[in-house]
Amino acid sequence: MNDTSPSNSTLSPTVMDISFGNFQAALLFNGLLAIGLLLGFLIARARFPATYASRVFAVPQALQPHSLGFGVFSAISKVLVSDKELLDKCGVDAFAAIFHVRTMAVLFASIGLPAALVLIPINVTGGNGLQGINLLTLGNVADEKKLWAHFLFALYAITLTLYAIFRIINESVRLRVSYRTDSLFSNKVMMVRDVPPEWRNEAEIAEIFNRACENCVEEVIIPRVIPFTQGLVSKEHLAARNKLEASVSVFFSKISRLSHQGTAADSESDSAVDKPNEIITDEAVLKLRPKHRSPVITGKKVDSITEYAKAMRDAQRELSLLHSVSDSERMSTVFVVFREPFQAHLMSRSIVYNTPWVMGQKFPSVAADDVIWANANTTYFHREWRFLSTKLITFGMIIFWGAIVAATLTFTDLANLGKSIPAFQTFLNNNPQFSKLIGGVLPPVVVAVLISLVPPILRLLSVFGGSPLRTYTEQEVFSQFFSFQLINVFAVNVIGSSILASFNAIKDNPSSILDILAKSIPQSANFFIQYLLVQGLLAPSLEIVQAARLITGPIILYLFGKSPRSVLKSRQPPSFSYAESVATHGLTVTIGLVFCILSPMVLVFVVLYFSLYTMVYTYQMQYVYLAVKSTGGGKFLYTAANHMYVGLFIMEFMILAIFLLSKNLTISGLMVLIVAVTIWSFSQAQQFQSIIDTIPVSSVAGKTTQYSGGILLSDKMTRWVKYLVPSRPEEEDASLVQSGAEVLTAANTPVSGSAPDIVLAAAAESSVHVDIEHIGADKTPEKHAAKKVSASAMYxxxxxxxxDLKVWIPQCGVGNVYREIVNEIVAGTDTISESQIVSVGAGVDDKGNVGISNGKYAEMSAL
Structure with missing residues (x-):
């Protein structure tokens, strides 16, 4: 590492300065843009609650966050609440996402501050003759004695990282066990695939599992295969209902606007109280009824309400006939309801038959809305072939995307373009500011856009490959997307920026290959500094600003908000998808770990990245995001901890390679020992996988211990055990709220083996376990509407x-219009009952705008 790279002499001064100039331009551009976006959010937050407080509309009073008002600084203290409050009000997965980014912010701040004080000064004075940002890298260190400082700092960083990994694993175990042992009904349900035809009856399945665990089965649900024609009729039924609602809503809007009479959306009655109509004549009312052409364009105009009401009645009549047919084939997937969640997990570990394609796949804690029904009746080998084909497609995508990313980086490398095109080099020399801005911003933006297209494709491939559950799909996409980014963002850039970039220098001077690589590998951090500038400053800023929802929300509401259902859909809070988000965070962790020694400058932007995301998630999870109905109960936190080992191993092997290339065998030998310790710690981390996947017996038996397995040197140190092993039940003062809206109350628990009734609470947030009675902030019970359905109907x-499809129309108090429309839809037949016509929380104001109530989200979303 004593010579200046031969490649440096071939570069013009302009091209050599572009690296540092790119950094300056990118920092200025992204910094100013991020500041502008955050200021815009602070200004717009209180003025656009539909965008920036959409979750408040969707949750009951007991789960709502603090009201922020219009103040900026006063709002900060209200957003920064305790972990207990976050967990209680936002749910397990939301809290896990906040915990993850917060832990990473603390970890990299603890590594970055000493690095700035120790490593950067050593690198700057290294004496290897590098320029620009490369001056700050390990490649600029020529004195081998100074490498001892880098080795000791690597030991410090690895120790902190291992500690952070096990802290995350312990928190994941705590959340996961509490989630799995909750009294949620879905925790007692086990999904079993590939049941043989001769075993597809309730008695056979109950006998199999009762044999393994005496009297453990409460109910067996075997869904029937839905014929294709019935599926089409069901879609026609749904489409006719939606069109009927829109037509009636448009009709009521015209009447209310013309008569200047509105009806409050939050009226307590489900049907409007008719008022005398002295403004609009009956003839005028008829002219206001909406019409459309049937068929479209070429057909004659028909009355929309009459036509769609008839279409819905016809579809419902046909659907009723199809429901009466009970000889359809039973699915190969069954759902077994056990008496206790622990029994479901115990039986999921059992082996039913001596071949893997007979009831080999069993999944405990399955919620009804988590099932991917398209894959519920696919055979074992059919799924295997589809799974194989998806893997081949994924492999092709990796090659395809890798080629595109590599080509993009080559094309946007202004230095290479300047060498290849002399005229372009002249342009760069004449316009240095332009070249710095483009070179600093364009490459990471292009890479980020290309990579963002991957998760939807991976999600489709996972479903096509036979994924049984949505949570299973998200876990699969999470791991695959992390691997995808690791190859196409990290590996491509490291290889392209070091080995390939140094190819000509190595060819001209083969004997100096070790020195050249030792300097060029740390220089690969330059792209990642630019990449983290975009991701660290713009990504969290864009996430909290939600520019797309802010702009398109009112437009969609204006164009399509014709019925209460469409208005509710437009106000639906966004869901947090951890597959994309946490996988991207995992890539940032890998970059930070790998380059914390090679190029400590990276740590500044990694800390900034996770600090901003901690603030953004703390706000978004409380006020914006509505977590998905089916969650993993914090399982992704454990996967994220395992992904950290990838960055740790890459860091250790790259540092080992640098020390070997520098011919420092002593430090290299010590690094081998560190790698061995890391491998051992990884094997210990894998021991927690079985705890994550099931329920420990001690949590059911109520047993606890302070035993640390001998990791603590003295029993007097047991107070430190909470930092090393999973939290004990008595330490969990927070009542963990869980996903799903269903609970099994004691009054509905069956004594015999009969099918249990499930109470579907009108929970405002589907990711939170809400009982029938909540204690609000004022300590008064808060009642929510509930209905009973059977478990077989759910699954x-x-x-x-x-x-029993509901027709949800707004209330209208003009004359007897509302009553006439209800009678017309029912039409004196028994096909559609009057109880199916509802107007819960929906009304029309005197300007003809359809509105919905702020306090009945759960009831409305269940319609």
Whole structure:
């Protein structure tokens, strides 16, 4: 590492300065843009609650966060609440996401501050003749004695990282065990695939599992295969209902606007109280009824309400006939309801038959809305072939995307373009500011855009490959997307920026290959500094600003908000998808770990990245995001901890390679020992996988211990055990709220083996376990509407169709219009009952705008 790279002499001064100039331009551009976005958010937050407080609309009073008002600084203290409050009000996965980014912010701040004080001064004075940002890298260190400082700092960083990994694993275990042992009904349900035809009856399945665990089965649900024609009729039924609602809503809007009479959306009555109509004549009312052409364009105009009401009645009549047919084939997937969640997990570990394609796949804690019904009746080998084909497609995508990313980086490398195109080099020399801005911003933006296209494709491939559950799909996409980014963002850039970039220098001077690589590998951090500038400053700023929702929300509401259902859909809070988000955070962790020694400058932007995301998630999870109905109960936190080992191993091997290239065998030998310790710690981390996947017996038996396995040197140090092993139950003062809206109350628990009734609470947030009675902030019970449905009705393919499909129309108090419309829809037949016509929380104001109530989200979303 004593010579200046031969490649440096071939570069013009302009091209050599572009690296540092790119950094300055990118920092200025991204910094100013991020500041502008955050200021815009602070200004717009209180003025656009539909965008920036959409979750408040969707949750009951007991789960709502603190009201922020219009103040900026006063709002900060209200957003920064305790972990207990975050967990209680936001749910497990939301809290896990905040915990993850917060832990990473603390970790990299603890590594970055000493690095700035120790390593950067050593690198700057290294004496290897590098320029620009490369001056700050390990490649600029020529004195081998100074490498001892880097080795000791690597030991410090690795120790902190291992500690952070096990802290995350312990928190994941705590959340996961509490989630799995909760009294949520879905925790007692086990999904079993590939049941043989001769075993597809309730008695056979109950006998199999009762044999393994005496009297453990409460109910067996075997859904039936829905014929294709029935699925089509169900879709026609749903489409006719939606069109009927829109037509009636448009009709009521015209009447209210013309008569200047509105009806409050939060009226307590489900049907409007008719008022005398002295403004609009009956003839005028008829002219206001909406019409459309049937068929479209070429057909004659028909009355929309009459036509769609008839279409819905016809579809419901046909669907009723199809429901009466009970000889359809039973699915190969069954759902077994056990008496206790622990029994479901115990039986999921059992082996039913001596071949893997007979009831080999069993999944405990399955919520009804988590099932992917399209894959519920696929055979074992059919799924295997589809799975293989998806892996081949994924491999092709890696090659395809890798080629595109590599080509993009080559094309946007202004130095290479300047060498290849003399005229372009002249342009760079004449316009240095332009070249710095483009070179600093364009490459990471292009890479980020290309990579963002990957998760939806991976999600489709996972479903096509036979994924049984949405949570299973998200876990698969999470791991695959992390691997995808690791190859196409990290590996491509490291290889392209070091080995390939040094190819000509190595060819001209083969004997100096070790010195050249030792200097060029740390220089690969330059791209990642630019990449983290974009991701660290713009990504969290854009996430909290939500520019797309802010702009498109009012437009969508204006164009399509014709019925209460469409208005509710436009106000639906966004869901947090951890597959994309946490996988991207994992890539940032890998970059930070790998380059914390090679190029400590990276740590500044890694700390900034996770600090901003901690603030953004703390706000978004409380006020914006509505977590998905089916969650993993914090399982992704454990996966994220395992992904950290990838960055740790890459860091250790790259540092080992640098020390070997520098011919420092003593430090290299010590690094080998560190790698061995890391491998051992990884094997210990894998021991927690079985705890994550099931329920420990001690949590059911109520047993606890302070035993640390001998990791503590003295029993007097047991107070430190909470930092090393999973939290004990008595330490959990927070009542963990869980996903799903269903709970099994004591009053509904069956004594015999009969099918249990499930109470579907009108929970405002589907990711939070809400009971029938909540204690609000004022300590008064808060009642929510609830209805009982059978477990077999819940675990049924939705394409079967719903004969109790609700027609949700707004209230209208002009004359007797509302009553006439209800009578017209029912039409004196028994096909559609009057109880199916509802107007819960919906009304029309005197300007003809359809509105919905702020306090009945759960009831409305269940319609």
């Amino acid at each position: 049924t393919d939705p394409s079967m169709g719903n004969l």
